[in-house]
Amino acid sequence: MHLAYPAVLSALLFCTGLYGVLARRNAILVLMSVELMLNAVNLNLVAFDVWLSRAAEETLHSGQALTLFTIAIAAAEIGIGLAIVLAVHRNRGTADIDKLRDTAEGHESHPTDGSDGSDSDARTAGPADRAGKAEATA
Numbered sequence: 001m002h003l004a005y006p007a008v009l010s011a012l013l014f015c016t017g018l019y020g021v022l023a024r025r026n027a028i029l030v031l032m033s034v035e036l037m038l039n040a041v042n043l044n045l046v047a048f049d050v051w052l053s054r055a056a057e058e059t060l061h062s063g064q065a066l067t068l069f070t071i072a073i074a075a076a077e078i079g080i081g082l083a084i085v086l087a088v089h090r091n092r093g094t095a096d097i098d099k100l101r102d103t104a105e106g107h108e109s110h111p112t113d114g115s116d117g118s119d120s121d122a123r124t125a126g127p128a129d130r131a132g133k134a135e136a137t138a
Helices: 004-023 027-052 063-091 097-104 120-124 127-137
Strands: none
Touching: 004 027, 004 097, 027 097, 063 097
């Protein structure tokens, strides 16, 4: 079999995963897209390992060993990622990434920062004011 077939298939898988990461708003679908990208890399590793092992007399199959390592890391990543998504969904009631991004930018006020707990200025401030506040707090 030619090297082009798995290379094209892995490129299509990687592009599909990249589109899913960039276009999806649901955190679970983003995690699934990351898994597609990792599987495309694994397919490339195994295909190039087989292709290069034909030229060498003694092979170590390092591509296949690295693929097993990548699969183990991906399984751990999915386990931790799903645990985080479930915890956030329990607290916020949504897994929408855009709604979660608002809380990470510091739009919520915390009672420990000395404010009175109202965030009316954050709601009425424009995008330029929010960017200035985010830079000031960073």
